[in-house]
Amino acid sequence: MANGGAPPRSPSYDSADFEQPLLRAHGGLQPGKGPPAARDHEAQCSPLDGGATSLRTCFNGLNALSGVGLLSIPYALAExxxxxxVLLLFVAAVCCYTGQLLQTCMSASPAVRSYPDIGARAFGLKGRFAVSLFMYAELYLVAIGFLILEGDNLDKLFPGTSLSFGPGIVVSGKQLFIVLVSIAILPTTWLRNLSVLAYVSASGVLASVVLVFCVLWAAVVDGVGFQGKGTMLNVSGLPTALGLYTFCYCGHAIFPTLCNSMKEKDKFSKVLVICFVACTLNYGSMAILGYLMYGDDVESQVTLNLPEGKLSSKLAIYTALINPFSKYALMVTPVATAIEEKLLAGNKRSMNMLIRTFIVISTVVIALTVPFFGHLMALVGSLLSVMASMLLPCICYLKIFGTARCSRAEVALIVMIIVLGSLVAASGTYSSLQKIIHEF
Incomplete structure (x- = not known):
C-alpha cells in the first residue's frame, strides 16, 4: 500500500469544499492550507512558531461567542x-459540554479537521451535507438579522428619515435604512480576500464589553434607573427565551478550527471553559441590567430602549452597528462560495459578483418582509443553533464512539441533552413561527 502502508484518505472526509468557506467566514484557517488570500488571513490567527497560544485562542473563542445576541438577551429574560x-446557565453548560464532545470527535481521526468532517466521519457524505446545510442556513439567517438590526438602530438614531424616488414613491424609517445599508455592504461581499474585514470583526469582544458599560451608564448616570420589576416566571415565553439563549452560544462551527490552530491542543478544553464562563458573565450582566431598567417593556434590542440624545445611547448604538456591518460579508461568503462551487463558477469574477449580489438582494427582501429581530433570532436559535450546538455534537459522538465505549452516566447525559434539545427545537420553532405569523 502506498505511503508507507497508510490507508488512502476517504473522499468523504475531504474538507476542502466545505471547510475553507466556513473558516473564511469565521476568521480562522488551518495552518498552511488554502489559497493566498486564505493564507493572508491565517497569518492573523496563528503565529509563525507553529500555532496559536492559549491566550490568542481564548480571544478568538470569545469573539466567536460574543455577538448580536447580547442585544436581545434582556428581551429573552423578559420573555x-x-x-x-437558570436556563441561561443550563444552556451555557450544555453548549460547553457539547463543545468538548466535538473536540473528542476530532481525535477519532487525523482527517477530521472541521465540523463537516465530523459529520462525514459519523454518517459519511450525508452527514457532511446535513452539518453543512444547518451551518449555512444559520449563517444566512444571521445575515438577515444583521440587516434588521442595522435598520432598527439607524432609525433610532435618525427618526423620521425618508427618501422620495418619484411621484408617490416614498421609503422611510427602518425599511429605508435596510436598503441603504445593503447598498453600502454589497461591495464588501465582492471581496475575495476578507483579511481586512477579519481585522475589523476582531473588535467584537471589546464591543460587547462597551455595550454593557453603556447600558450601565444610561441607568446610573443618565437617569434611567432600575424601575423594571419584571415577573418571576413566564411559562408561555420560555420557548422564545430558550431559543435566544441558545443563539448566544452558537459558536460550535469554529471550535474545531480553534482547536487545530493551537500549539497545545490538550489545553483547548480549559480555553473553552474560560470562554463560556466569561461570555456567560457578560450575557448575564446585560440581561439583568436591561431587565432591571425596563422590565417587561424591554425591546427585542435593548439599544432601542435607551434615552435619545444621550452620549451613552449613541455610543451603544454605534457600537452595536459596527459588528453587523463588518461581519455581514463574513456570514454570506461561505453561502456564496458553496453556491459558486455547485454552479462551477470557479474564478469567473462576473458570475461570482452576480451570485453574491443576488444573495444580498434576497436577504434584503426577507429582512423587509420579516422585520422582527427578536422573533427571527429566536427562530434561528431554536431551529438551527440547537441542532448545531446541542443535537449534532451528541449524535455524532455516539455514532463515532458507540455506546459501548461510553460510561452509562455519559450516555444518560447525552441522551438527556438530545431529548431536551429536541423539545427546545420543536417548541421554540413553533413559538417563533407563530409569533412571526401573528405580527403580519
Whole structure:
C-alpha cells in the first residue's frame, strides 16, 4: 500500500469544499492550507512558531461567542422571567459540554479537521451535507438579522428619515435604512480576500464589553434607573427565551478550527471553559441590567430602549452597528462560495459578483418582509443553533464512539441533552413561527 502502508484518505472526509468557506467566514484557517488570500488571513490567527497560544485562542473563542445576541438577551429574560436565568446557565453548560464532545470527535481521526468532517466521519457524505446545510442556513439567517438590526438602530438614531424616488414613491424609517445599508455592504461581499474585514470583526469582544458599560451608564448616570420589576416566571415565553439563549452560544462551527490552530491542543478544553464562563458573565450582566431598567417593556434590542440624545445611547448604538456591518460579508461568503462551487463558477469574477449580489438582494427582501429581530433570532436559535450546538455534537459522538465505549452516566447525559434539545427545537420553532405569523 502506498505511503508507507497508510490507508488512502476517504473522499468523504475531504474538507476542502466545505471547510475553507466556513473558516473564511469565521476568521480562522488551518495552518498552511488554502489559497493566498486564505493564507493572508491565517497569518492573523496563528503565529509563525507553529500555532496559536492559549491566550490568542481564548480571544478568538470569545469573539466567536460574543455577538448580536447580547442585544436581545434582556428581551429573552423578559420573555421567560427572572427564573429563566437558570436556563441561561443550563444552556451555557450544555453548549460547553457539547463543545468538548466535538473536540473528542476530532481525535477519532487525523482527517477530521472541521465540523463537516465530523459529520462525514459519523454518517459519511450525508452527514457532511446535513452539518453543512444547518451551518449555512444559520449563517444566512444571521445575515438577515444583521440587516434588521442595522435598520432598527439607524432609525433610532435618525427618526423620521425618508427618501422620495418619484411621484408617490416614498421609503422611510427602518425599511429605508435596510436598503441603504445593503447598498453600502454589497461591495464588501465582492471581496475575495476578507483579511481586512477579519481585522475589523476582531473588535467584537471589546464591543460587547462597551455595550454593557453603556447600558450601565444610561441607568446610573443618565437617569434611567432600575424601575423594571419584571415577573418571576413566564411559562408561555420560555420557548422564545430558550431559543435566544441558545443563539448566544452558537459558536460550535469554529471550535474545531480553534482547536487545530493551537500549539497545545490538550489545553483547548480549559480555553473553552474560560470562554463560556466569561461570555456567560457578560450575557448575564446585560440581561439583568436591561431587565432591571425596563422590565417587561424591554425591546427585542435593548439599544432601542435607551434615552435619545444621550452620549451613552449613541455610543451603544454605534457600537452595536459596527459588528453587523463588518461581519455581514463574513456570514454570506461561505453561502456564496458553496453556491459558486455547485454552479462551477470557479474564478469567473462576473458570475461570482452576480451570485453574491443576488444573495444580498434576497436577504434584503426577507429582512423587509420579516422585520422582527427578536422573533427571527429566536427562530434561528431554536431551529438551527440547537441542532448545531446541542443535537449534532451528541449524535455524532455516539455514532463515532458507540455506546459501548461510553460510561452509562455519559450516555444518560447525552441522551438527556438530545431529548431536551429536541423539545427546545420543536417548541421554540413553533413559538417563533407563530409569533412571526401573528405580527403580519
Amino acid at each position: 421567560g422571567g427572572w427564573l429563566s436565568l
